[in-house]
Amino acid sequence: MTFKAIGFIFKNTPEKLQQRFGASYVATKNYPDIDGYFAIKEEDRMAFASYVMNADANERGEIVVRISGYNNVKKETGTKYLGLSIEPDYKTQKLIEEKLAASGAAQSLAAATDGVVVAVNDDDLF
Numbered sequence: 001m002t003f004k005a006i007g008f009i010f011k012n013t014p015e016k017l018q019q020r021f022g023a024s025y026v027a028t029k030n031y032p033d034i035d036g037y038f039a040i041k042e043e044d045r046m047a048f049a050s051y052v053m054n055a056d057a058n059e060r061g062e063i064v065v066r067i068s069g070y071n072n073v074k075k076e077t078g079t080k081y082l083g084l085s086i087e088p089d090y091k092t093q094k095l096i097e098e099k100l101a102a103s104g105a106a107q108s109l110a111a112a113t114d115g116v117v118v119a120v121n122d123d124d125l126f
């Protein structure tokens with residue numbers, strides 16, 4: 001259930017924003033200083049979705065995803081940008097694996113017993 005995504009963040013300039021927004025560009029409007037995107041390959045989308053759906057939120061109610069940044073320069077234009085690598089957080093990934101393994105064991109037990117679970121009192125054993 002691992003995935004890897006990439007992202008790019010570029011510095012905005014009035015010229016770039018005007019080119020991007022065309023006729024809807026308004027010079028007096030407040031635009032982000034930098035922006036970009038992150039992209040996930042089609043073959044990784046189910047792993048990404050599974051990671052997000054199975055992860056437990058932290059104390060702030062957030063699902064943690066690890067992001068690393070690399071300073072890069074576009075060869076064609078010399079434009080500097082920040083390249084991003086987006087991957088599962090190691091601790092979160094391990095907790096997911098443990099949770100899914102425990103869930104699989106519970107499902108195996110339920111299947112083996114036709115879903116019948118009998119509680120036994122310790123006094124009944126002696």
